[in-house]
Amino acid sequence: MQIVSAASEIVRPKSPSTVGARDDRAPPGESPADRAPNWRHVLKSAIRDAATLCRRLELPPNFVAPAERAAAAFPLFVPEPYLARIRPGDPADPLLRQVLPLDAELADAPGYTADPVADSAARVSEGVLQKYAGRALLITTGACAIHCRYCFRRHYPYSESPSGLDAWIPALNALAADPSLDEVILSGGDPLTLSDGFLAELIRRIAAIGHIRRIRVHTRLPIVIPQRVTAELIAALRGTRLAPIVVVHANHPREIDTLVARAFAQLVDAGIPLLNQAVLLRGVNDDADTLAALSQTLVNHRAMPYYLHQLDPVQGAAHFAVPAEVGLSLIEDLRVRLPGYAVPRYVREVPGQPSKMPIELSAPSNAIL
Numbered sequence: 457m458q459i460v461s462a463a464s465e466i467v468r469p470k471s472p473s474t475v476g477a478r479d480d481r482a483p484p485g486e487s488p489a490d491r492a493p494n495w496r497h498v499l500k501s502a503i504r505d506a507a508t509l510c511r512r513l514e515l516p517p518n519f520v521a522p523a524e525r526a527a528a529a530f531p532l533f534v535p536e537p538y539l540a541r542i543r544p545g546d547p548a549d550p551l552l553r554q555v556l557p558l559d560a561e562l563a564d565a566p567g568y569t570a571d572p573v574a575d576s577a578a579r580v581s582e583g584v585l586q587k588y589a590g591r592a593l594l595i596t597t598g599a600c601a602i603h604c605r606y607c608f609r610r611h612y613p614y615s616e617s618p619s620g621l622d623a624w625i626p627a628l629n630a631l632a633a634d635p636s637l638d639e640v641i642l643s644g645g646d647p648l649t650l651s652d653g654f655l656a657e658l659i660r661r662i663a664a665i666g667h668i669r670r671i672r673v674h675t676r677l678p679i680v681i682p683q684r685v686t687a688e689l690i691a692a693l694r695g696t697r698l699a700p701i702v703v704v705h706a707n708h709p710r711e712i713d714t715l716v717a718r719a720f721a722q723l724v725d726a727g728i729p730l731l732n733q734a735v736l737l738r739g740v741n742d743d744a745d746t747l748a749a750l751s752q753t754l755v756n757h758r759a760m761p762y763y764l765h766q767l768d769p770v771q772g773a774a775h776f777a778v779p780a781e782v783g784l785s786l787i788e789d790l791r792v793r794l795p796g797y798a799v800p801r802y803v804r805e806v807p808g809q810p811s812k813m814p815i816e817l818s819a820p821s822n823a824i825l
């Protein structure tokens with residue numbers, strides 16, 4: 457994800473060329489056709505300007521100027537494989553809405569802040585956040601493969617996170633000093649913008665900490681650029697004593713096309729549990745048919761729905777908000793339409809709480825509807 461410093465200077469996205477060129481060759485045993493074009497090239501050739509996006513998607517020219525204004529605060533970034541799933545000529549397309557900057561982002565909304573989930577208070581070491589028992593989350597990078605307009609970390613000060621393996625030594629020491637931890641979550645940004653070599657070495661160093669048992673990766677890359685699921689990535693996740701878990705992020709069933717389904721299959725066939733988290737977003741997935749189709753598409757391709765997140769009140773995203781009463785009735789609808797395992801847990805993050813909070817009928821958390 458691309459982030460803006462307190463001084464509003466654009467410090468990201470990192471140029472993809474800064475994250476290592478080692479993956480440019482095809483790994484042995486994989487046919488070039490499986491990887492063409494290479495994910496790094498796809499990342500580099502992503503669309504970054506509103507005029508090109510509007511032209512490619514046959515949108516009216518009056519979308520360009522507002523998109524440029526809003527992109528000044530959080531840049532536009534859409535790679536080709538994701539663009540290919542957007543319906544041309546439809547400004548309301550649910551995939552387009554996730555990536556097209558709008559004037560609405562510039563409007564102030566009461567209660568919508570730069571750090572809605574109190575990440576800054578959860579920092580236990582540079583690049584390490586801990587909010588919940590047993591698991592620590594590493595902000596491995598600020599770079600993302602797509603810029604989601606509703607992103608809760610769109611204002612995160614990524615430049616304060618370590619970059620380069622040696623810069624991670626203090627963070628790893630902090631993990632080693634806390635025997636209550638048994639899981640490390642690689643997050644960001646998107647950790648899969650880092651090279652397979654870097655990830656393998658980071659995982660190796662984490663595995664050297666005896667009390668850590670699981671490594672979890674939070675990533676949107678298998679959705680956005682499915683070619684990112686390489687044999688080397690799978691080797692990095694399986695070639696460790698740590699139990700791996702991959703959590704992807706898709707919000708709409710049309711984000712999962714044939715190539716994405718194949719990337720899921722590669723992960724699951726390798727024995728890696730695959731979960732999905734989605735965000736409930738107005739105009740994207742705030743209807744029962746879409747949410748049911750999302751869950752069905754996920755489980756048909758062996759990814760389990762994990763969380764449906766209530767939108768975090770991040771500055772610039774208020775136009776995506778769906779009231780919790782609406783979300784609750786959507787979940788009730790899913791419960792009667794789907795097997796129990798296909799109904800995601802509907803949660804919100806409340807700063808200071810010891811877990812993501814379930815949003816339930818007659819639960820105390822309803823007090824904060």
Ligand SMILES: *Cc1c(COP(=O)(O)O)cnc(C)c1O
Nearest residue numbers: 585586587588591592593641812
């Ligand atoms: C959301 C989050 C987690 C993961 O929570 P789970 O309920 O285990 O998925 C871990 N650490 C931080 C800081 C988080 O924000």
Ligand code: SF4
Nearest residue numbers: 457600603604607676
């Ligand atoms: S939601 Fe995830 S993939 Fe999207 S910009 Fe934020 S961190 Fe990146």
